[in-house]
Amino acid sequence: xxxxxxxxxxxxxxxxxxxxxxxxxxxxxxxxxxxxxxxxxxxxxxxxxxxxxxxxxxxxxxxxxxxxxxxxxxxxxxxxxxxxxxxxxxxxxxxxxxxxxxxxxxxxxxxxxxxxxxxxxxxxxxxxxxxxxxxxxxxxxxxxxxxxxxxxxxxxxxxxxxxxxxxxxxxxxxxxxxxxxxxxxxxxxxxxxxxxxxxxxxxxxxxxxxxxxxxxxxxxxxxxxxxxxxxxxxxxxxxxxxxxxxxxxxxxxxxxxxxxxxxxxxxxxxxxxxxxxxxxxxxxxxxxxxxxxxxxxxxxxxxxxxxxxxxxxxxxxxxxxxxxxxxxx
Numbered sequence: 497x498x499x500x501x502x503x504x505x506x507x508x509x510x511x512x513x514x515x516x517x518x519x520x521x522x523x524x525x526x527x528x529x530x531x532x533x534x535x536x537x538x539x540x541x542x543x544x545x546x547x548x549x550x551x552x553x554x555x556x557x558x559x560x561x562x563x564x565x566x567x568x569x570x571x572x573x574x575x576x577x578x579x580x581x582x583x584x585x586x587x588x589x590x591x592x593x594x595x596x597x598x599x600x601x602x603x604x605x606x607x608x609x610x611x612x613x614x615x616x617x618x619x620x621x622x623x624x625x626x627x628x629x630x631x632x633x634x635x636x637x638x639x640x641x642x643x644x645x646x647x648x649x650x651x652x653x654x655x656x657x658x659x660x661x662x663x664x665x666x667x668x669x670x671x672x673x674x675x676x677x678x679x680x681x682x683x684x685x686x687x688x689x690x691x692x693x694x695x696x697x698x699x700x701x702x703x704x705x706x707x708x709x710x711x712x713x714x715x716x717x718x719x720x721x722x723x724x725x726x727x728x729x730x731x732x733x734x735x736x737x738x739x740x741x742x743x744x745x746x747x748x749x750x751x752x753x754x755x756x757x758x759x760x761x762x763x764x765x766x767x768x769x770x771x772x773x774x775x776x777x778x779x780x781x782x783x784x785x786x787x788x789x790x791x792x793x794x795x796x797x798x799x800x801x802x803x804x805x806x807x808x809x810x811x812x813x814x815x816x817x818x819x820x821x822x823x824x825x
Contacts, residue, residue, distance in 0.1 A: 529557030530625050531608030534616050535598040537564040542617035542753045544573065549619040551583060555626040560602040561616075563588035564595075595702075596718035596727040603712060611712055615703040617753040618645075624748035628706040631694040631745045638711035638740035640732055642700025643748030644690075653752055657685040657744050658699035661729050663776055663788065666796075690746055697744045698736070702728025704750045711740065724764065726771030733779065769797055 532550050536543050543566075550559050561574060563586065571588065578586040587602065603611050610629045614620060620643075628641045635641070645653040659665050665683040668674045672682060683699070705728055707715075715734055718727045732742050773796070776789045 528609035528629070529607065530555055530610040530612055530629060531603075531606035532556055532559045532612045532614050532625070533562065533599055533602035533606060534559065534614050535562045535564055535595055535602065536566055536570075536616040537592060537595075538566060539570070539616040542619075543570065544577075546614070546616050546619055547577065547584070549621075550614065551581065553620070553622045553625055555623070556583070557608045558583050558585065558606065560585045560587065560606055562598040562602045564590075564592045564598050594720065594723040595725075596722050597720040599727075600717040600720065603717060608709075610706060610708050612704070612706045613702060614750075615752065618703050619751040619753075620704065621749045621751075624704075624750060625706070627745050627748040628704075629708075631743050631748075632706060632708060632711075634694075635696075635741040635743050636739065637708075638714045638735045638738055639707060639743065640700065640711070640735050640740070641694075641706045641743040641745050641748075643704040643750050644744075644746045645701060645703055645750050645752040648751065648753065652686045652690065653754065654684050654686055655701040655703065657688065657697055658683045658701075658729070659685060660698040660733065661726075661772075661775060663780070666772060691744070692746065694743050694745045694747075696741055698742065699729050699732040700742060700744055703752050703754075704748070705731075707735075711735070714738065715740075721774060722771050723767050724771070725768035726775050730775055772796060 534546065534550070547559065547561065550556055561584065563571065563574065566574070574586050574588075578584050585605070587605070590598075590601070593601070599613050603613075610625075610632070612625055612628065624643055628643060632639045632641045642656060645656040647653050659681060661683055665681060668680050668682040669684055674680050675682060685697075715731060715738065719730050719734075722730060735742055773789065773793055777786060780786060780789060
């Protein structure tokens, strides 16, 4: 059986691809069911497009939509869809409990062997879910795999391939000009050559994140102290610390709109800031690193929240055409 080879974390060397010569004993594993967990909060029209794409893939055993808060019209459409499709479960009535907690909620009710956490504005390609599962089966447990995120124009998005998060890699991510300094690298890797086969990596994006039930239970699920953002970085680190592996699967493509929730961008960025600060506080041992985290907090706030104000102003000045809601099928 051809497998992903064990590589040092962070390397992007090409590894062996899956081919047509599949070990017969592996065939049963390839057919184990996949559950998609999709957490939605005021997502807008992209939600129905993401749902339609997920259900178009016959490899998907079930889709669980966790409603953290949507408009009444969106809820009516979701209820109508649930009534028509046996593969869809719609969970509501719990309010906005946060992304990580909602993912755990949906995962606990899922019946599939594989758990794919997919953003509600992520349109997954047919066959991508099974590619993620097959790649994961060749990794050491607890494992996580992620797909290639592309924007509406087909360009690779930030976040699908990332280094380990450190204060320095985060700083360079906010200020790319610092990469001219030898030894300083951004957490983001979308400018690196795209591998042709699955590779091991430090961190993938929570917009399209797969694991299996044994791995998820071994890791204890997502850390619910992260309300929104950074929970994907944290669980990838935890998987690696437990001796597991994280894989990036370039053939598993997802068109990701991004930033579709009809909520203030500044609020979202403030939650991201809190996530970063919590992560650095928890994962930087010793007193001095924690002191540096506190000292760096104002600079991070300026970089993260300031960017949100700039983007909000740009959106207000130039705006975007509203997306149309696709019809129910």
